[in-house]
Amino acid sequence: MSAPSVHPIGVAVLGLGNVGTEVVRILQENAGDLEARVGAPIVLRGIAVRTLGDRGVAEELLTTDPHSLVARDDVDIVVEVFGGIEPAKELMLSALNAGKSVVTANKALLADYTGELAEAAENHRADLYFEAAVAGAIPVxxxxxxxxxxxxxxxxxxxxxxxxxxxxxxxxxxxxxxxxxxxxxxxxxxxxxxxxxxxxxxxxxxxxxxxxxxxxxxxxxxxxxxxxxxxxxxxxxxxxxxxxxxxxxxxxxxxxxxxxxxxxxxxxxxxxxxxxxxxxxxxxxxxxxxxxxxxxxxxxxxxxxxGAGGAPTASAVMGDLVMAARNKVFGGRGPADSTYAKLPIAPMGDTPTRYHVNMQVSDRAGVLSAVAAEFAKFDVSISTVRQEGAGEHARLVVVTHRATDSALAATVKSLSSLEFVNDVTSVLRLEGTSE
Amino acid sequence: MSAPSVHPIGVAVLGLGNVGTEVVRILQENAGDLEARVGAPIVLRGIAVRTLGDRGVAEELLTTDPHSLVARDDVDIVVEVFGGIEPAKELMLSALNAGKSVVTANKALLADYTGELAEAAENHRADLYFEAAVAGAIPVxxxxxxxxxxxxxxxxxxxxxxxxxxxxxxxxxxxxxxxxxxxxxxxxxxxxxxxxxxxxxxxxxxxxxxxxxxxxxxxxxxxxxxxxxxxxxxxxxxxxxxxxxxxxxxxxxxxxxxxxxxxxxxxxxxxxxxxxxxxxxxxxxxxxxxxxxxxxxxxxxxxxxxGAGGAPTASAVMGDLVMAARNKVFGGRGPADSTYAKLPIAPMGDTPTRYHVNMQVSDRAGVLSAVAAEFAKFDVSISTVRQEGAGEHARLVVVTHRATDSALAATVKSLSSLEFVNDVTSVLRLEGTSE
The missing domain is CATH 3.30.360.10 (Dihydrodipicolinate Reductase; domain 2)
Structure with missing residues (x-):
């Protein structure tokens, strides 16, 4: 070992719901393994909860003051499993601004504020890890x-x-x-x-x-x-x-x-x-x-x-925590997301999709060709048409090739107004095909 | 960005087979993206090949002297896709001992010599990455x-x-x-x-x-x-x-x-x-x-x-290369494997498995119970027995519960010697069951 620090790595856990409880359990039960993997002991400094009481953990670990817990000098990493936007965001920013790494499972927060959080992490050379935020235990x-x-x-x-x-x-x-x-x-x-x-x-x-x-x-x-x-x-x-x-x-x-x-x-x-x-x-x-x-x-x-559940999500949190702790011990910082490409977002209308359209039609000659003409009018190419039933129950089932979503939506709207189309009963997009 | 070095990261590629060719192609075609992801340009310094000639890359990049290439001052990372044990091992050790990171797809070498290589990487704070060595492009x-x-x-x-x-x-x-x-x-x-x-x-x-x-x-x-x-x-x-x-x-x-x-x-x-x-x-x-x-x-x-093929394996090599390069730019070192647990290897005989045994038997009363008694003698519990056919073609198909491999092997051996068992036609292990 290249002279690792023997200072323990202090951890604050914010939240003691399903995930927090599992994280605390693993931290306590697997302390020996975790120390061997990190190169230093991981020590739980405290757990922020909304209300005190018997929570199945040592009472002196609990606090209702997350701000003071995050600010403690002996806290190096903050595990945020409160959920919600505030106070989670404020607490994470204050940790990152103090150079403390943050591990979070908070997808709603990340989906809107990763930019702000990632910038704070970058500026203070801290890690912002969030494997648990997408698909629980699945490493993605x-x-x-x-x-x-x-x-x-x-x-x-x-x-x-x-x-x-x-x-x-x-x-x-x-x-x-x-x-x-x-x-x-x-x-x-x-x-x-x-x-x-x-x-x-x-x-x-x-x-x-x-x-x-x-x-x-x-x-x-x-x-x-x-x-x-x-x-x-x-x-x-x-x-x-x-x-x-x-x-x-x-x-x-x-x-x-x-x-x-x-x-x-x-x-x-x-x-x-x-x-x-x-x-x-x-x-x-x-x-x-x-x-x-x-x-x-x-x-x-x-x-x-x-993709969910206390233990699977805790597995992902713990993987991030071990990596963040290892970075604290050996110096350096894990890879962060990069946003250099800055690609614009395509409007939904311009996005190529396929539609499956189910309609009740009048059972008379020429309906199929008239419907096909309607698709052609909007430049939507048809993959398959199936005619089912007869009389009042005659149906046409059309599956299109890929076209823009707006062309497909306009086609469906126009079909509904045709005299011999009694009802467009369902419109579903089709994905995962090779075409 | 926290003042990244702007020095380019020099890469040597050892080998220009299916994987090497793809790695070189990606390095050249995606240079801009890679620079943005790493924080510094990645520059291909040279490619070691066994014989010179038209290999579809700029001739001045080719060399038949991998040792000099690895030793170049402007090479920071060595990508080893030669395969085989030597000279790959010697070249990788010489790179690691000089503090250069190594990315390899060489499973045969790793399976026997990871210890030696990991120690050199650890001592010189270099990365030894090998995502491509197991299951090609699949991140595992x-x-x-x-x-x-x-x-x-x-x-x-x-x-x-x-x-x-x-x-x-x-x-x-x-x-x-x-x-x-x-x-x-x-x-x-x-x-x-x-x-x-x-x-x-x-x-x-x-x-x-x-x-x-x-x-x-x-x-x-x-x-x-x-x-x-x-x-x-x-x-x-x-x-x-x-x-x-x-x-x-x-x-x-x-x-x-x-x-x-x-x-x-x-x-x-x-x-x-x-x-x-x-x-x-x-x-x-x-x-x-x-x-x-x-x-x-x-x-x-x-x-x-x-799990194989030039492009998929190159994808895994490139992921490792970007991470190793990023570590060179930002300092620090990626996580290495840890071997603290030092668990002993269980002999195959002690390993719990399940067997499926197919045998041709004499078609007479009491065969099933005699066969069942043979399993019991070796403490092997039976999950299902099926009797098929009749006369000369009578067969017994036995699926066991989990037992040690040696008990199962001994049971099969003993069955073969029984007078009314004409032939044990197949023995297959059964895996992936919940029991």
Whole structure:
């Protein structure tokens, strides 16, 4: 060993919920292993909680004053698992400004304020680590930031929200409708009392912003992410998906998009989409998460595991903590995200997607050709058309080739106004196909 | 930026095969991106080749004298993609001893000499990075070394050799026999002219040694790995597997094993085994690789992608190169492997496994109970027995619970000697089951 410091590394943990409790447990149970891996003892200096009381840890470790805890001279690293924006942000900034490293799982905060936090870390040579903020235990932040640092990432597609994946998987296997399945997910502990952040895609959008920032070396915030949730997905949509050898997944998509002006932009979006059963993401079911990364030299990589929960998230926090502690012992600083590329965000309307359109039509000659003409009018090329049923129940199912989202939306709007189209019953995007 | 050095980082590339050619291409084509990510230009100082000539790169970069190239004052990082033991090892040691960082894809060398190389890196505060040595583009070295640094890894199971996975997948889908499929793999470029290193499991054993070292913080060399290849796998074995809702995969297994003496040991082994179709590794087909890591807090993680080939391997090399260069610019050193745990290696005989045994038996009363008694004699608990056929074609198919490999081997030997057991037609280990 090249004369490592023997000073212990002091850690403050902010928050004692599911993740904080697991972090504290690992710190205490694995102290010997952690010391051997870091090269110095890691010592828990204190835990900030909102209210004191019996929390299953030594009482003298607890404090309701996180500011004083972070400011202690013997605290070198702050683990932030409070969640929410304030006081988390203020505490993290004050730690970083004092040269203390920060490990956080706070995706909502990172999606909006990574710039400010990263700048403070850079200026004071501290580490800002956040592996736990995306997909829990699954290592994806570090692979994007380090392993693929010499490659060019073209696309990231992920299932990054366990609640919605649990609901969509259950709808797929039971045939039940959305509201019924959401209620069941709540009973089983897979959905929160207020499920809005999950089911409306806000949580996935935060993670998409973080993934896109890392993948494309560009600062992306949650406001840059186009977002649709799963609350309008019906049992019929899942049935349609099955008929097409597909399933429906809430996807976080980050892609490079080349505009007609030759300018490279990035598209970052979250929405439920049809995914072919042959795609590796289709078999990711229940509360699991998975992320597919497509890079120029590496090809397609997939990372799979538990995306949430106290222990899996704590595993990611602890990996970051050991690395930050090691940097404190040996000097230096881990790699930070880089945002030199500053690629512009493509408007959703300019983003190339594929649509699957299901409509009830009048059963008479010429309908198919009239519908096809409508797609052609908007320059949308059709991949397949299927006519089903007859009489009142006649349906047309159209799957398009890739076109801009605005051309597709305009086509659908125009179809609805046609006299022989009785109803456009569903419109779903299709992702994960080779075309 | 905290006043980064603007000195360029000089790189020497040793070897210009598939991987070296891709590394040189990326260095030249992506120079601007790489400079932005590193904080300084990365400059290719030279490429060591065995013979000069038109290699598609500027002639003045080529040299047949790797020692002088490595020794150049303006070389900061050495990328070793020669392969083989010498001169690669000597060159890497001379680089590390001069404080130059080394990035390598050389699994055979690492499996035997990581100790010596890591010590030189440590003493001279240089980086020794080798993400490309295991499973090509798939980030697994860095996740094990960093992301899981605060967790406890219990088991690593991987498909880490593309040639054997291609052969076994093809045997499964075509029903063809081993030698025929090997020949076809050779024709398609998936097997080398001398396929021994792949088909006999030597390549997988090198990778298993590296994975086990990282997972268990213990120095494991190729000699510690129990190894069987796939050359004795037959079309019948694949048919048997299908009948059991399994397939056959060449697995690299690294596990913690608790001995009867209460001592924790590690078992590192490579062999073909039955894998249930429901296991995530069963669907990894063709030349793809995948690695499942089971850790106490993280649960089960899977990493999937291209395990070989010039471009995917170069992606991993480039990630390491960017990180090593960044460390040169900003000071400090990346995390190294740690071997503090020094766990002993469990002998194969003491390792708990499951067996699937297929035997031809005399079709008469009492055979089943006599066979069951034979298993009981060696303390091997039976999971299922199936009797098939009748008369001359009567067969018993036994699947055991977990028992030590030596007890299972002794049972099979003893069965063969029983008068009413005509032939033990196949013995396959079973992995990836929950029991």
């Amino acid at each position: 932040v570090r692979p994007l930031m380090q392993s693929l640092a010499g490659d060019r990432v073209d696309r990231v597609i992920g299932i990054v929200n366990g609640t919605t994946n649990f609901i969509l998987s259950a709808m797929d296997s039971t045939g039940a409708d959305y509201s019924e399945t959401l209620a069941e997910a709540g009973r089983l502990g897979y959905a929160e009392a207020d499920p809005t952040a999950d089911v409306e895609g806000y949580d996935a959008a935060s993670k998409a912003a973080i993934l896109a920032s890392l993948a494309f070396h560009t600062r992306v915030t949650a406001a840059d992410v186009y977002r649709e949730g799963i609350s309008s997905i019906t049992a019929d949509d899942l049935a349609t998906a099955r008929a097409l050898d597909c399933t429906v997944k809430l996807l976080a998509l980050c892609e490079r998009v080349l505009g007609e002006d030759g300018q490279e932009r990035i598209s970052v979006r979250v929405y439920p989409a049809l995914v072919p059963l042959s795609h590796p993401l289709a078999s990711v079911s229940g509360a699991f998460n998975a992320i597919v990364v497509e890079a120029k030299a590496a090809g397609r990589l997939m990372f799979y595991g538990q | 070295v860095r996740p094990l070394m960093q992301s899981l640094a605060g967790d406890r890894v219990d088991r690593v199971i991987g498909i880490v050799n593309g040639t054997t996975n291609f052969i076994l997948s093809a045997m499964d889908s075509t029903g063809a026999d081993y030698s025929e499929t090997l020949a076809e793999a050779g024709r398609l470029g998936y097997a080398e002219a001398d396929p021994t290193a792949d088909v006999e499991g030597y390549d997988a054993a090198s990778k298993a040694a590296i994975l086990a070292s990282l997972a268990f913080h213990t120095r494991v060399t190729a000699a510690d790995v129990y190894r069987e290849g796939i050359s004795s796998i037959t079309a019948d074995d694949l048919a048997t597997a299908r009948a059991l809702d399994c397939t056959v995969k060449l697995l690299a297994l690294c596990e913690r094993v608790l001995g009867e003496d209460g001592q924790e040991r590690i078992s590192v082994r490579v062999y073909p085994a039955l894998v249930p179709l429901s296991h995530p590794l069963a669907s990894v087909s063709g030349a793809f690789n995948a690695i499942v890591v089971e850790a106490k807090a993280a649960g089960r993680l899977m990493f999937y992608g291209q």
